[in-house]
Amino acid sequence: MSGEPSVTDKFETTPDWQIVAVVMGIIYLAYIVSGFLIGFPLRGQINAIGNLTFYVAVFAMLSLALNLHWGYTGLFNIGVVAFMAIGVYTMAVLVKQPLSQDPTAQIGGLGLPIPVGMAAGVVVATVFGLIVSLPALRLRADYLAIVTIAFSEIMRFTFLETSIKTFTLFGTETGLGGGSGLVFNVPAPIDWLTSALYVRGPYLDFVGWFGTTLGIGNPKAVVDNLVYSIILVLVVVAFYWLLQRIGRSPFGRVLKAIREDEDVARALGKDTDWFKMQSFMVGCGLMGLVGVLWMYDQGAINPNNFRPRLTFYAWIALIIGGAGSNTGSVLGGAIFAALLFQGPVYAKNLVTTAVGSGSAPQTFAGAVAPLGNLDPGPFAYYVLGNINQLQIVFMGVVLIWLMHNRPEGLLGHRSEEAAAVDLTDRPVVSDGGEVDE
Amino acid sequence: MSETAESDAAGDAESPSVAGLGGGSPDMAEYPLQVEDLRKQFGGITAVDGVSFEIEAGTMTGLIGPNGAGKSTTFNCITGMYDPDGGTVTFNGEDVTGMDPHDIAQRGLVRTFQIARELSDMTVLENMMLAPKGQRGERLWQSVLPGTRDRVIEQETELVEQVWDALEFFDIDHLASERAGNLSGGQRKLLELARAMLTDPDMLLLDEPFAGVNPTLEARLLEHVHELRKQGYTFLIVEHDMDLIMNNCERVIVMHQGKLLTDGTPEEVRSDEEVIEAYLGGQA
Ligand SMILES: Nc1ncnc2c1ncn2[C@@H]1O[C@H](COP(=O)(O)OP(=O)(O)OP(=O)(O)O)[C@@H](O)[C@H]1O
Ligand SMILES: [Mg+2]
Numbered sequence: 001m002s003g004e005p006s007v008t009d010k011f012e013t014t015p016d017w018q019i020v021a022v023v024m025g026i027i028y029l030a031y032i033v034s035g036f037l038i039g040f041p042l043r044g045q046i047n048a049i050g051n052l053t054f055y056v057a058v059f060a061m062l063s064l065a066l067n068l069h070w071g072y073t074g075l076f077n078i079g080v081v082a083f084m085a086i087g088v089y090t091m092a093v094l095v096k097q098p099l100s101q102d103p104t105a106q107i108g109g110l111g112l113p114i115p116v117g118m119a120a121g122v123v124v125a126t127v128f129g130l131i132v133s134l135p136a137l138r139l140r141a142d143y144l145a146i147v148t149i150a151f152s153e154i155m156r157f158t159f160l161e162t163s164i165k166t167f168t169l170f171g172t173e174t175g176l177g178g179g180s181g182l183v184f185n186v187p188a189p190i191d192w193l194t195s196a197l198y199v200r201g202p203y204l205d206f207v208g209w210f211g212t213t214l215g216i217g218n219p220k221a222v223v224d225n226l227v228y229s230i231i232l233v234l235v236v237v238a239f240y241w242l243l244q245r246i247g248r249s250p251f252g253r254v255l256k257a258i259r260e261d262e263d264v265a266r267a268l269g270k271d272t273d274w275f276k277m278q279s280f281m282v283g284c285g286l287m288g289l290v291g292v293l294w295m296y297d298q299g300a301i302n303p304n305n306f307r308p309r310l311t312f313y314a315w316i317a318l319i320i321g322g323a324g325s326n327t328g329s330v331l332g333g334a335i336f337a338a339l340l341f342q343g344p345v346y347a348k349n350l351v352t353t354a355v356g357s358g359s360a361p362q363t364f365a366g367a368v369a370p371l372g373n374l375d376p377g378p379f380a381y382y383v384l385g386n387i388n389q390l391q392i393v394f395m396g397v398v399l400i401w402l403m404h405n406r407p408e409g410l411l412g413h414r415s416e417e418a419a420a421v422d423l424t425d426r427p428v429v430s431d432g433g434e435v436d437e
Numbered sequence: 438m439s440e441t442a443e444s445d446a447a448g449d450a451e452s453p454s455v456a457g458l459g460g461g462s463p464d465m466a467e468y469p470l471q472v473e474d475l476r477k478q479f480g481g482i483t484a485v486d487g488v489s490f491e492i493e494a495g496t497m498t499g500l501i502g503p504n505g506a507g508k509s510t511t512f513n514c515i516t517g518m519y520d521p522d523g524g525t526v527t528f529n530g531e532d533v534t535g536m537d538p539h540d541i542a543q544r545g546l547v548r549t550f551q552i553a554r555e556l557s558d559m560t561v562l563e564n565m566m567l568a569p570k571g572q573r574g575e576r577l578w579q580s581v582l583p584g585t586r587d588r589v590i591e592q593e594t595e596l597v598e599q600v601w602d603a604l605e606f607f608d609i610d611h612l613a614s615e616r617a618g619n620l621s622g623g624q625r626k627l628l629e630l631a632r633a634m635l636t637d638p639d640m641l642l643l644d645e646p647f648a649g650v651n652p653t654l655e656a657r658l659l660e661h662v663h664e665l666r667k668q669g670y671t672f673l674i675v676e677h678d679m680d681l682i683m684n685n686c687e688r689v690i691v692m693h694q695g696k697l698l699t700d701g702t703p704e705e706v707r708s709d710e711e712v713i714e715a716y717l718g719g720q721a
Binding site for chain 2: 242245246249250251252253256257260264265266267268269270272275278282324418419420421423424425426
């Protein structure tokens with residue numbers, strides 16, 4: 001506001017992609033530096049980068065999918081995790097080997113190819129999106145919130161349910177596994193992918209070369225992890241491409257109008273229920289895909305992976321980045337993953353390396369009492385010992401700070417014009433009339 | 438659920454009868470809008486109490502009445518925003534009572550709101566681009582798939598041109614990239630009117646369209662409305678400015694406490710005792 005450009009002014013005028021690039025640079029640099037400070041060996045360092053990239057990617061994807069619901073259409077979906085669960089459970093049931101092939105498994109599957117399972121996961125999540133949206137979207141906006149949160153818990157209890165722990169589907173015995181969940185028991189993502197692409201030999205050669213060159217023993221797990229994360233980054237790019245395409249189109253324009261004032265959209269002849277349904281279904285399908293890509297890599301799933309907490313993580317990522325902006329969604333996903341999701345554990349390691357892990361008091365009172373004697377040690381150790389619980393507190397603090405200081409998120413105020421062409425570029429009226437982008 | 442009527446707009450494309458009253462465009466009904474015994478209650482209040490009227494094609498009709506007479510509620514019932522408690526609404530010969538607002542708008546009956554409802558976080562251009570009917574890119578797959586996207590872009594390019602012309606006409610082209618929420622009250626009214634026009638309706642229901650618009654522009658807009666009227670478009674206008682109504686409308690409908698009080702030419706209405714009592718009050 002004043003004469004000389006402040007940091008905020010500079011931020012406002014910097015192109016989005018530069019902000020993303022700078023933030024990513026800072027995040028990775030910080031992780032590498034703290035990795036060295038902690039004293040990670042090279043193997044640990046690479047593994048840490050792989051993990052960071054993995055979480056940056058999945059939260060960016062979740063945030064993008066949620067942005068279609070909330071940022072574009074104003075649909076308040078707080079049941080994100082249910083659609084992730086539906087996606088990956090569908091996949092697991094379809095791709096697990098039948099009991100006849102894999103008699104040691106607790107629960108059998110249909111033994112279908114992995115791509116079929118993935119696609120079915122997305123389709124079934126989409127269909128559930130339709131089912132949930134049918135009653136909810138016709139009601140007032142906040143009903144969708146109630147319906148989705150309820151739905152996500154109902155789904156979790158359904159997965160926990162013992163009566164459908166096993167059942168018969170198309171004559172094959174299968175099931176959802178109840179509380180103990182499902183173990184995939186199929187090749188891990190990279191193993192499957194390299195075989196499917198007939199590059200298994202060269203890939204293993206590369207892994208071996210990588211290990212000897214850098215002096216890492218047993219490099220396969222580390223390299224697999226890193227390669228899978230990079231593949232996920234490519235999927236983020238695909239998500240981004242799709243959502244930009246949707247956002248910058250007449251379809252996206254109607255979604256935006258619905259978010260702003262649904263009555264106006266209807267008065268202009270738009271069948272808003274149908275648009276909301278489509279937006280909801282596409283977002284749910286994408287969430288199903290995130291579930292598939294995230295959990296398939298873990299090798300096993302159980303209902304406790306799908307607590308509502310995960311939904312709120314997606315929301316925090318979106319709010320940090322700024323609802324309404326796809327670039328912001330990616331940025332929010334990255335910042336959330338690096339700072340709030342992985343960050344505290346890293347900070348703990350860092351501090352523990354620096355000052356050693358003293359004996360933490362058992363109770364909060366035991367931690368606070370010595371503060372009276374100006375001895376912060378026990379309190380600090382107590383904090384470190386409970387870092388996982390405190391993570392949630394940090395998230396709360398960040399959210400409150402954002403609400404007060406930047407409710408629109410980092411990039412939410414930057415309107416991304418909802419049109420397939422640049423509107424401000426007034427067409428020159430010439431006799432030919434040019435048709436280009 | 439998703440049928441998009443692309444053929445609707447064809448009706449008014451050719452309008453051979455330029456000459457004055459009575460002759461609307463040929464394939465539009467003589468009385469495009471017929472309202473029959475319309476009723477709407479809110480709890481104890483009867484906001485619209487058995488209102489009936491017909492609007493002739495290619496005319497401009499004024500709907501007047503004191504505050505709370507039920508004018509806006511009548512509009513809401515006609516355009517499907519509210520479900521009427523009784524009565525029928527017929528548009529171009531089709532019973533549209535209780536239809537969804539978007540279905541009614543698709544059929545060419547479009548309204549504007551008394552309190553301007555701009556889409557505030559969208560730019561003026563985006564607001565305008567939303568309006569045209571039959572946009573290919575409103576189908577999700579057409580906007581996404583590479584082959585069809587090109588045709589969407591083609592259509593967008595055509596629309597942008599149309600939109601800029603409209604912005605220029607309504608004198609808000611200098612605000613094109615502005616967030617609609619940043620516009621002044623009068624500018625919002627203009628935006629809303631321009632947006633409604635871009636849907637290419639057969640008939641427009643305008644709820645106090647000129648409130649807050651400066652007199653020069655108001656005169657220009659009225660001129661434009663008259664032009665459109667001669668081409669066969671039909672207008673029903675709610676307005677509190679009596680002079681405007683008396684000077685521009687062929688016909689005036691007066692509502693009072695939910696009921697239709699009088700319906701006639703400006704001269705007839707002006708001399709009606711009841712109207713003078715109920716509405717014009719001391720003015721006469
Ligand atoms: N949504 C609603 N809920 C309850 N009562 C309503 C509602 N809409 C209108 N009313 C009532 O119906 C009556 C008619 O209101 P309406 O808005 O139609 O009047 P109007 O003729 O448009 O008045 P004005 O000239 O002030 O715009 C009023 O008594 C109003 O309080
Ligand atoms: Mg009114």
